Amino acid sequence: MTISEDATDKICLEETWRPKRKTFKADLITDQKRLVRGEQLLAARTALRVRDEQHHREWRVLMLPGESPAEEVGAIRGLMPKAFIVAADRVESSLLAAAAVGVDEIVQVDLEAFEKRGVHYRPPAKIWALGKFDLILMDLCSNVNATMRRLFRIYFEKALTPNGVMVFNFSYGRDVAEVFIALVKRYPETLPLIPDTVRGRLLYLFGGYGAIRSVMTYRGAAMPMCSVLLQRGSWTGGQYSYVACEPGDFELAVTCPDPAIMYACPAERIEALRRTNGALKAAWTRKLKGLTDVKFCPWCGLETENEFWLNPIQGSSSRQR
Numbered sequence: 531m532t533i534s535e536d537a538t539d540k541i542c543l544e545e546t547w548r549p550k551r552k553t554f555k556a557d558l559i560t561d562q563k564r565l566v567r568g569e570q571l572l573a574a575r576t577a578l579r580v581r582d583e584q585h586h587r588e589w590r591v592l593m594l595p596g597e598s599p600a601e602e603v604g605a606i607r608g609l610m611p612k613a614f615i616v617a618a619d620r621v622e623s624s625l626l627a628a629a630a631v632g633v634d635e636i637v638q639v640d641l642e643a644f645e646k647r648g649v650h651y652r653p654p655a656k657i658w659a660l661g662k663f664d665l666i667l668m669d670l671c672s673n674v675n676a677t678m679r680r681l682f683r684i685y686f687e688k689a690l691t692p693n694g695v696m697v698f699n700f701s702y703g704r705d706v707a708e709v710f711i712a713l714v715k716r717y718p719e720t721l722p723l724i725p726d727t728v729r730g731r732l733l734y735l736f737g738g739y740g741a742i743r744s745v746m747t748y749r750g751a752a753m754p755m756c757s758v759l760l761q762r763g764s765w766t767g768g769q770y771s772y773v774a775c776e777p778g779d780f781e782l783a784v785t786c787p788d789p790a791i792m793y794a795c796p797a798e799r800i801e802a803l804r805r806t807n808g809a810l811k812a813a814w815t816r817k818l819k820g821l822t823d824v825k826f827c828p829w830c831g832l833e834t835e836n837e838f839w840l841n842p843i844q845g846s847s848s849r850q851r
């Protein structure tokens with residue numbers, strides 16, 4: 531078989547070619563990723579609530595912003611309003627975007643530039659100096675390899691508070707599958723709910739860690755992805771959940787045809803809540819745009835220009851007048 535000159539060029543190019551680092555923009559965020567992000571954040575909040583026996587605390591969150599961090603920061607703020615959010619990335623523009631959407635601290639750092647202390651390694655000095663985190667959202671989206679495994683171990687062991695939570699996302703598809711197949715055969719009884727394609731990768735990355743609580747597979751922009759939630763110091767003893775997202779799951783989650791059944795809430799109450807939230811959102815958007823000086827009734831949350839609502843005592847006396 532002869533290889534044409536073009537083809538030879540291509541082979542040479544492929545051997546030396548390294549992919550240019552892509553920045554992670556909003557259009558690369560799939561709906562399935564949004565669903566998984568929301569579900570894992572909810573699960574992380576539950577785990578931290580159980581740990582701290584408190585609804586909300588100033589949980590310290592480490593996240594990787596990417597180029598469009600508004601969604602993720604919004605989700606964290608929505609679920610954990612008191613959180614102290616640190617955005618770490620090696621790309622400056624991602625950090626500027628994170629600062630613009632109101633994270634508490636930004637750090638430009640290569641998360642893999644570990645610091646050697648004797649025979650051990652720990653996270654880079656810039657991260658180490660910030661103290662430990664209650665929640666680390668390790669959304670690197672890289673494929674499974676030795677660096678990822680090392681990165682997981684160092685951050686899980688050295689950067690989390692006791693019983694802290696980590697969400698670790700990885701892609702699978704362009705890695706050396708044989709490595710994982712061997713592990714699947716060696717440990718046939720570990721993580722039995724999970725299909726072998728994913729199970730082998732989990733065994734490789736998280737091996738001896740019995741701390742896995744939730745595994746979700748989903749469609750990323752370019753590749754199949756897996757999101758794993760682990761909690762330090764917890765031994766789940768086989769109690770973990772596994773969800774494979776299907777097309778349409780996101781739409782179903784956000785527009786469930788009958789939320790009254792899903793949340794066991796009367797349909798009229800859901801309607802009333804939707805109206806209130808709609809009005810509140812519209813008023814808030816206008817306020818942000820600076821179009822009007824909108825005021826809110828502190829009891830019903832609705833927009834009002836009526837002083838009565840702003841101060842009931844003053845209001846009632848002015849009504850009496």
Ligand SMILES: C[S@@+](CC[C@H](N)C(=O)[O-])C[C@H]1O[C@@H](n2cnc3c(N)ncnc32)[C@H](O)[C@@H]1O
Nearest residue numbers: 554594595596619620621639640641642669671
């Ligand atoms: C997938 S994006 C994050 C997306 C974001 N979490 C979201 O949901 O929209 C991954 C980010 O991690 C950053 N990143 C990847 N490897 C890194 C490393 N070793 N050190 C620091 N940042 C890294 C990339 O620059 C990119 O901004």
